[in-house]
Amino acid sequence: MKVTLNIWRQKNVSSKGRFETYEVDNIDEHISFLEMLDMLNERLLKNDQEPISFSHDCREGICGACGLFINGRAHGPMRGVTTCQLHMRMFNDNDVITIEPWRAKAFPVIKDLTVDRTALDKIMQGGGYVSVNTGGVPDANSVIIPKLIADEAFNSAVCIGCGACVATCKNASASLFTAAKVSQLALLPQGYPERKYRARNMIDVMDGLGFGNCSNTYACEVDCPKEISVLNIARMNREYLKSIFVSLYS
Amino acid sequence: MKLDAKIPKGSLGEKWDNHKFNLKLVNPANKRKFDIIVIGTGLAGASAADSLAELGYNVKVFCFQDSARRAHSIAAQGGINAAKNYQNDGDSVYRLFYDTIKGGDYRAREANVYRLAQLSSNIIDQCVAQGVPFTREYGGLLDNRSFGGAQVSRTFYAKGQTGQQLLLGTYGALCRQIELGKISYNPYHEILEYVLIDGHAKGVVTRNLLTGEIKSHAAHAVIIASGGYSNVFYLSTNAMGSNATAAWRAYKKGAYFANPCFTQIHPTCIPQAGEAQSKLTLMSESLRNDGRVWAPKSKENAEKLRKEELKPKDIPEDDRDYFLERKYPAFGNLVPRDIASRAVKEVCDEGRGIAATGLGVYLDFSDAISRLGTVAIEGRYGNLFQMYEKISGEDPYKTPMKIYPAVHYTMGGLWVDYNLMTTVPGLYALGEANFSDHGANRLGASALMQGLADGYFVIPYTIGDYLAGLGFNKVDINNPAFAEAEKNVKDKIEKLISAKGQRTPDEIHRELGKIMWEKVGMSRNEAGLKEAVEEIRRLKESFWKDIKVIGEKDNINETLEKAGRVIDFIELAEIMAIDALERPESCGCHFRLESQTEEGEAKRNDNDFTYVSAFSYEGEENEPKMHKEELKFEFVELTQRSYK
Missing domain, CATH: 1.20.58.100 (Fumarate reductase/succinate dehydrogenase flavoprotein-like, C-terminal domain)
Known part of the structure; x- marks a missing residue:
């Protein structure tokens, strides 16, 4: 296979970026998209050109490090996959592929395709946890949780923190990311004691970091590699409203 | 230097209790006078950092990733063992201990392994309290499954994403301590050097991976939880960034490196596709609960399967060799990883391997699907099947998976004593970075258990014993x-x-x-x-x-x-x-x-090799020196492992 790549190059956060065009030839269709970029980087390095910076780590779709905006889609054309799970057989010979970094005010570009996503850590620090110290907790089976509820909490908990929801949202909103954690802990009894502060605190942090609001386009659900449902956002909004209108003592 | 493992006296059941009582304590009001550096934010590092911060110590955390949540523990799929005996099937702390020490082929310390088994139950309690959504039964209780090498069901799991959910639990606790100001959080930092003063670990030098800044950080103790070194093999199931630098630089500063040759090859990984392959992907061992491993009996059929002239379903039952079931009738497809890997290799060496390269065998779910139905199988392994399909382009509900062994985990690591301290005073190693609990082979679902036991329930006790003897002076960064x-x-x-x-x-x-x-x-x-x-x-x-x-x-x-x-x-x-x-x-x-x-x-x-080998660095010009820690078995009898 052969492909033509238009790749965003940017030296650092303060410099202006531009697209550059590269051709990659002799690609086996069974290799992954990132391995194709490895081939290109290896060639650039051999020719004394600086390789393209992009984030990646586990390369099996679970760590959330990778994230490229490919032909206008976060994580590319396939549903339910991360960038590292894309394989070249999903593209055609002689395709022209445009690769950009995540673009959002809260995700400044560090270099080329690598962006700074520490804003997501900050949202989690705003309350994405249950306040229990190590030790002194009850036996694991002392609290029973209906399977349906546990499974639903799990479905929210599978978020990998890649930021695709932000990148694909026209408002650069982190609502799906935040809602996934709020939801998981609102569903589980362990999350109950702090329920009323959690949604409010996390949303306040999110708003303060420059993420936009949700306007229900559902693009986040479409591009989420873990296919997390927008219903989580509805649940988060309910949690938020309750935190305002319902007494903390009720 | 003579290696002293500092194993406490007493019966197996008493050792850890006695030891905890004998360890010196740091007064609650004095804990904030001590600074501790933690390297790595996987299960061991994050759980240590948040537990120590909760106690009141000042903790400084470093990871090379852009976020603590990306540490490679996240990729563990199958589960975590605990001797809860929730299934009423005869499990106990002693049985978990025995399975682990036997599974490690009697090359681990009895006392360490027993402590691990004792602490296993507390881990599950802790994780549930954090809101980790383990898989449950319809009655609302936690579900268990059996896992490679065990004849009881003691493995807790969160579908096929157990590592992710456990890590996010402890990452949440980390976030809480960052918010409370007890943890200084430094992602995008790599440890490049350790600082020793009077022979004690007193700090590190880091490189900020974004700015290139080289900076010193002082502390009263340093904890290495930087994971294993499978990436020595270039292709492994580790993440691309997983590296040995933090552990290796510690070795060069005087920490001994133990059992470096003990590397685990995991039997069920997706076979390599070509030269450009950058890493290998593991398919959880849990799949062997319902999947049957087979290869064609004849080389001719194998040849045709490789060329795709035949499909696996074209091979009649009589022409299939379910070689694990044949060779190991008692354990069948659930034999430990080392045994399964070698059996797969043997079959491929005989020319009966499948996949284009001839380096692969089948893992077949068709029996389980017809017995239990697609829905049940999807419930157990849905995300794993999906992951396989994405990588290979084949649907495992319809055609068997192809698998081949790959390097997965390293049992070797920095030598530590019972307190998890390396041979450098004040320098600790936790989780996969140390060597201590898995002997020559790790059983499935034990890595998560060990990482969290070390971080949540061992280091918070043992580090106090060291710090209590230090005095409260800040470490002078101008040294x-x-x-x-x-x-x-x-x-x-x-x-x-x-x-x-x-x-x-x-x-x-x-x-x-x-x-x-x-x-x-x-x-x-x-x-x-x-x-x-x-x-x-x-x-x-x-x-x-x-x-x-x-x-x-x-x-x-x-x-x-x-x-x-x-x-x-x-x-x-x-x-x-x-x-x-x-x-x-x-x-x-x-x-x-x-x-x-x-x-x-x-x-x-x-007779000759019941010891831990530990290597010391002797300078660039000299060969490393091997030291031996003799392993004494007081409680279990050494037997030849047999899974037949």
Whole structure:
């Protein structure tokens, strides 16, 4: 296979970026998209050109490090996959592929395709946890949780923190990311004691970091590699409203 | 130096309790006077950091990733063991202990392993309290499954994403302590040097991977939880960034490195597709609960399957060899990883392998699907099947998976005593970075257990004993030892960035991986190991002449990072090969062709090799020195493992 790549190059956060065009030839269709970029980087390095910076780590779709905006889609054309799970057989010979970094005010570009996503850590620090110290907790089976509820909490908990929801949202909103954690802990009894502060605190942090609001386009659900449902956002909004209108003592 | 493991006296059940009582305590009001550095934010590092911060210590955390949540523990799929006996099937702390020590082929310490089994239950309680959504039964109680090498169901799991959910639980606790100001959080930082003052670990030198800034950090103690070194093999199931640098630089500062040759090859990974392959993907061992491993009986059929002239469903039942069930009727498809991996290799060596390369066998779910239905199988393994389909392009509900062994975990690591302290006072190693609990082979669902036991329930007790003897003075960052360490780091970076060679870090790394896989891989022999040592030494010598790095040192520069890690891998590879050479017995994952039973199984030599080998750094010009910690078995009888 052969492909033509238009790749965003940017030296650092303060410099202006531009697209550059590269051709990659002799690609086996069974290799992954990132391995194709490895081939290109290896060639650039051999020719004394600086390789393209992009984030990646586990390369099996679970760590959330990778994230490229490919032909206008976060994580590319396939549903339910991360960038590292894309394989070249999903593209055609002689395709022209445009690769950009995540673009959002809260995700400044560090270099080329690598962006700074520490804003997501900050949202989690705003309350994405249950306040229990190590030790002194009850036996694991002392609290029973209906399977349906546990499974639903799990479905929210599978978020990998890649930021695709932000990148694909026209408002650069982190609502799906935040809602996934709020939801998981609102569903589980362990999350109950702090329920009323959690949604409010996390949303306040999110708003303060420059993420936009949700306007229900559902693009986040479409591009989420873990296919997390927008219903989580509805649940988060309910949690938020309750935190305002319902007494903390009720 | 004589290695003293500091094993407490008493019966197995009393050791840890006695020890906890005898450890010195730091008064709650004094804990805030101590600074602790934690390297790595996987299960061991994050759980240590948040537990220590909760106690009141000032904790400084470093990880090379852009977020603590990306540490490679996240990729663990199958589950975590605990001796809860929730299933009423005869499990107990002693049974978990026994399975683990036997599974490790009697090359681990009894006392450590027993403590691990004791603490296993607390871990599950802790994780549930954090809101970890483990898989449950319809009655609302936690579900369990049996996992490779165990005849009881003691494995807790969150579908196929247990590592992710456990890590996010402890990452949440980390976030809470960051918010409370008890943890200073430093992602995008790499540890390049340790600072010793009067022989005690007092700090580290880091490189900020975004700005290139080299900086010293002082502390009263340093904890290494930087994971294992499977990436020495280039292709492994580890993340691309997983590296041995933090552990290796500790070795070069005086920490002994134990059992480096004990590397686990996991039987069920997706076979390699071609030269451009950058990493291998594991398919959870839990799949062997319902999947049956087979290869065609005849080479002719294998040949046709490789060429895709036949499909697996075209092979009639009688022409299939379910070789694990045939060879190990008692355990069948659930034999431990080392045994399964070698059996797969044997079949492929006989020419009966499938997949285009001939390096693969089938893992077939058709029986389980017809017995339990697609829905039940999807409930158990849905995301794993999906992951497989994405990578291979084949649907495992319709056609068997293809699998082949790959390097997955390293039982070896920094030598630690019972307190998890290395041979450098004040320097600790936790989780996969240490060597202590898995002997020569780790059982499935035990890595998560060990990482969290070390971090949540061991280090919070043992570190106090060391700190209580120190006094409250802050460590002086102006001590010349810091400036000297910084200079060493800067010199090395300068040397790398100004290197004028023609080979990329990946090219050199691939060459190293090839040597290791072929000669220090699934089976090893004297001649091959001797060659490996020579080849690795040549690679080490030519590295500085050959390496090519471009770009800047004060900006993000992945090539520079990679080059620094590759030379550390090469140096570590050398002691792996030496260790394998100097252990002519077979044990666990370490299979020496010279030492096998008539049936081709691993044959231990307990008279001569019941010890931990620990290597010390003796300077660039000298060979590393091997020390021995004799293993004493007071409570279990050493038997030849048999899973037949």
